[in-house]
Amino acid sequence: MAKFITPKNKITASATATLVVDGTDGGISEEFGVLEGTMGPKVVEIGKLYAKTGYFTYDPGFMATASCRSQITYIDGEKGVLLYRGYPIDELAEHSDFAEVCYLLLYGELPSPKQKRKFEHDVTMHTMVNEQLTFFFRGFRRDAHPMAMMVGVVGALSAFYHDTLDLDDPYQRMVASFRLIAKMPTIAAMAYKFSIGQPFIYPRNDLNYAENFLHMLFAVPCEEYRVNPVISRALDRIFILHADHEQNASTSTVRLAGSSGANPYACIAAGIACLWGPAHGGANEAVLAMLAEIGTVDRIPEFIDRAKDRKDPFRLMGFGHRVYKNYDPRAQVLRQTCHEVLEELGVSNEPLLKIAMTLERIALEDAYFVKRKLYPNVDFYSGIILRAMGIPTHLFTVIFSVARTAGWVAQWNEMIEDPSQKIGRPRQLYTGYGPRSYVPLDQRRKRKAAG
Numbered sequence: 001m002a003k004f005i006t007p008k009n010k011i012t013a014s015a016t017a018t019l020v021v022d023g024t025d026g027g028i029s030e031e032f033g034v035l036e037g038t039m040g041p042k043v044v045e046i047g048k049l050y051a052k053t054g055y056f057t058y059d060p061g062f063m064a065t066a067s068c069r070s071q072i073t074y075i076d077g078e079k080g081v082l083l084y085r086g087y088p089i090d091e092l093a094e095h096s097d098f099a100e101v102c103y104l105l106l107y108g109e110l111p112s113p114k115q116k117r118k119f120e121h122d123v124t125m126h127t128m129v130n131e132q133l134t135f136f137f138r139g140f141r142r143d144a145h146p147m148a149m150m151v152g153v154v155g156a157l158s159a160f161y162h163d164t165l166d167l168d169d170p171y172q173r174m175v176a177s178f179r180l181i182a183k184m185p186t187i188a189a190m191a192y193k194f195s196i197g198q199p200f201i202y203p204r205n206d207l208n209y210a211e212n213f214l215h216m217l218f219a220v221p222c223e224e225y226r227v228n229p230v231i232s233r234a235l236d237r238i239f240i241l242h243a244d245h246e247q248n249a250s251t252s253t254v255r256l257a258g259s260s261g262a263n264p265y266a267c268i269a270a271g272i273a274c275l276w277g278p279a280h281g282g283a284n285e286a287v288l289a290m291l292a293e294i295g296t297v298d299r300i301p302e303f304i305d306r307a308k309d310r311k312d313p314f315r316l317m318g319f320g321h322r323v324y325k326n327y328d329p330r331a332q333v334l335r336q337t338c339h340e341v342l343e344e345l346g347v348s349n350e351p352l353l354k355i356a357m358t359l360e361r362i363a364l365e366d367a368y369f370v371k372r373k374l375y376p377n378v379d380f381y382s383g384i385i386l387r388a389m390g391i392p393t394h395l396f397t398v399i400f401s402v403a404r405t406a407g408w409v410a411q412w413n414e415m416i417e418d419p420s421q422k423i424g425r426p427r428q429l430y431t432g433y434g435p436r437s438y439v440p441l442d443q444r445r446k447r448k449a450a451g
């Protein structure tokens, strides 16, 4: 059985950076190693900065901070490059499938035909969930957001496997990884069925990953459900494009939770919770809500103005990215898929698509967006495609979480295998009160409410 790739040995410094701080501290001048990866920016190794200088670094949002070393995904935001284990995302979207991409992310190499068949079989054998799990859904209101159900039910998987996981055993970690990749679509489909009052549909072992998910979402016990191959191929491509993305917010959440030795099911539940935010994975759902709010093409300028107004919290959902400062390569692939799916389904005149295409054109010509390099990201198109496929808007981020589980488990395994790995524990720049003595209740003047 292929072994997870362990991170290479210790990376040696290729140069030296000197930090010079003059003034009140009597001047500091300390040297730190510069480390070089395979590609991308070099890093200054500052692990000993505090010990050597008494200083912390300060980088809210980690704009320029590498939290780890990784061999899984590489992004070049300026050139719009996204590689999974070195393979360009557009080639994988064109020629590969999600099962093969899961294997690639986990093991680092494309599988042989035999390895791929075994991987697909092993994952398929984990697609069912313990029947007890069905009772968890009864505690939710029918109108609960499916992401709330995902956080709860995936976290509850810990209760079924918490005592059968030795994190130091690669085989047991692999079984947990397979379970998570395999069970996410089943649980996602159960959340949807519960919300519409239909019976849960069991997975089928004769369908591939995307087909099985569509089957569990849309089949009913009363009749045969036929998967539309164009839809299942489009969904498989959406899974590929969303599978991993370097150290984004939800992946960093999974790594941080995992760094404490937490159960992987609980770590993935934490990643789902983080992904739910509208600034992150929740954006695809927010794009559709925004397009619906815009309503007609002639109202687009009003919303563009609102997006530029610093006093207005409104932002164009589906635009901008922390890393991509040109086109999101995933958006390019999805833009083409979007037109294919809408053509196939005969909904090319979909009003929301018209608004989306006009919004894209206007935004790309507007100085505000051009200056800030705010281009359509992956979420701009994924929401439109998923809606055309008949998937309800509130399931969009759930689908993102199903796909991203492949990346989350690959990154979780890599973190545990990294010999330099330790519990994540950032520090802070303290700006609160200095030391002060307790004031007994009867001696406190009436104070204005704080803040």
Ligand code: SDX
Pocket: 244, 245, 247, 248, 249, 278, 279, 280, 281, 283, 307, 308, 314, 315, 316, 317, 318, 319, 320, 321, 322, 323, 372, 374, 377, 378, 379
């Ligand atoms: C994902 O990290 C990942 O890899 C994430 C992801 C993944 O695969 O995991 O790619 C998935 O999360 C994609 C992003 C989906 N989110 C959205 O579409 C929500 C809308 N986008 C924004 O919230 C924003 O662009 C972010 C959060 C995506 C990025 O924010 P940054 O990099 O922190 O940039 P910023 O907020 O500092 O914005 C820089 C400037 C600001 O203006 P100024 O202060 O310079 O005047 O650009 C403006 C912002 O006001 N701006 C926008 C905008 N995004 C940024 N203005 C209007 N509309 C927007 N969408």
